[in-house]
Amino acid sequence: MRALRKLKRGEGEVELVSVPDPQPARGEVRVRVECAGICGTDIHILHDAYGNLQPPVTLGHEFAGVVAGVGPGVHGWSDGERVAVESLAGSCGRCRYCQAGETQCCPERRAFGISADGAFAEYVAVRATALHRLPEGASFQQAAMAEPLCVAVHAVLEKSSVQPEDTVLVTGPGTIGQLVAQVARLSGASVILAGTSTDRERLELATATGTEHAIFSDREDLPAAVGRITRGRGADVAFECAGVGAAVRSCLAAVRTGGQVVQVGLAGRPLEIDYDRICLKEITLCGSFTHNHRTWRKSVALLSDPRLKLDALVSGEFPLEQWRAVFDRCEQAQGLKYLLNPALR
Numbered sequence: 527m528r529a530l531r532k533l534k535r536g537e538g539e540v541e542l543v544s545v546p547d548p549q550p551a552r553g554e555v556r557v558r559v560e561c562a563g564i565c566g567t568d569i570h571i572l573h574d575a576y577g578n579l580q581p582p583v584t585l586g587h588e589f590a591g592v593v594a595g596v597g598p599g600v601h602g603w604s605d606g607e608r609v610a611v612e613s614l615a616g617s618c619g620r621c622r623y624c625q626a627g628e629t630q631c632c633p634e635r636r637a638f639g640i641s642a643d644g645a646f647a648e649y650v651a652v653r654a655t656a657l658h659r660l661p662e663g664a665s666f667q668q669a670a671m672a673e674p675l676c677v678a679v680h681a682v683l684e685k686s687s688v689q690p691e692d693t694v695l696v697t698g699p700g701t702i703g704q705l706v707a708q709v710a711r712l713s714g715a716s717v718i719l720a721g722t723s724t725d726r727e728r729l730e731l732a733t734a735t736g737t738e739h740a741i742f743s744d745r746e747d748l749p750a751a752v753g754r755i756t757r758g759r760g761a762d763v764a765f766e767c768a769g770v771g772a773a774v775r776s777c778l779a780a781v782r783t784g785g786q787v788v789q790v791g792l793a794g795r796p797l798e799i800d801y802d803r804i805c806l807k808e809i810t811l812c813g814s815f816t817h818n819h820r821t822w823r824k825s826v827a828l829l830s831d832p833r834l835k836l837d838a839l840v841s842g843e844f845p846l847e848q849w850r851a852v853f854d855r856c857e858q859a860q861g862l863k864y865l866l867n868p869a870l871r
């Protein structure tokens with residue numbers, strides 16, 4: 527089969543190559559990939575800016591498909607079932623986090639497309655326990671967005687204290703920021719989404735899908751804008767989804783006294799922040815990293831919720847052969863979520 531693989535560490539070293547079809551081992555199921563999302567992590571991997579990588583490895587960690595082969599010892603799954611697949615390839619199963627179902631904190635966690643062969647290929651072999659049946663009416667495109675949706679669901683529903691009637695600030699209008707905004711609105715909050723002038727289309731997309739306020743943080747002072755919208759109160763909860771120092775500082779300044787800041791984005795380096803604000807305003811600062819099995823159950827159920835506007839975030843679906851052109855578009859921040867479909871030629 528064809529597979530888009532990172533062959534070794536270093537700049538580039540990503541190629542579409544021919545590899546044997548994977549065979550499902552004990553406890554595994556083989557999935558025929560119908561749709562797989564490209565994300566910022568894949569771009570970082572292309573440029574060798576992702577630490578945990580274990581090449582040679584097939585990329586692709588956001589995916590959906592059809593069961594096409596069941597390994598020994600697997601019960602309850604049969605060929606042809608439509609599934610979304612957790613991006614967690616495995617964890618130790620013994621540590622305190624695994625025992626509590628918090629696998630995202632396991633020091634031995636492995637992820638498809640990073641430390642185990644992923645889904646930019648015709649087939650992928652996965653642990654059967656990673657499968658989730660798609661709800662009636664959910665498309666493969668929507669299901670391929672279950673992974674970023676899980677990031678948003680974990681941040682909003684599992685880590686934050688968002689209540690109905692809250693005003694929520696979200697910085698960074700990429701896929702994760704858009705989904706955090708949508709899930710916060712599902713929770714009854716109204717949302718202020720902030721980006722820069724280069725994010726014009728993304729901010730327009732957000733307002734078209736229901737976000738109440740969009741702010742250009744390079745044209746307007748963001749904490750002042752949040753103050754204007756909240757009549758001086760400040761945001762109840764801020765989700766930082768940009769991974770940029772200025773955005774982190776704005777979140778700490780724009781959140782109300784006693785409010786919460788949830789860090790979702792990664793900066794990849796140390797940042798300078800006004801740490802005293804956390805003390806002086808009694809801010810609760812909280813990290814939110816990926817997701818776990820519970821998050822997946824909630825998110826897959828949400829895929830068929832008409833209030834979520836997942837289709838609006840999709841910028842196109844392409845064959846594996848066009849991966850380089852599509853990666854280029856991602857890098858130039860054109861569009862939002864690009865999908866690869868190995869069945870297309």
Ligand SMILES: [Zn+2]
Pocket residue numbers: 564565566567587588673674
């Ligand atoms: Zn991703």
Ligand SMILES: [Zn+2]
Pocket residue numbers: 617618619620621622623624625632633634
């Ligand atoms: Zn563990």
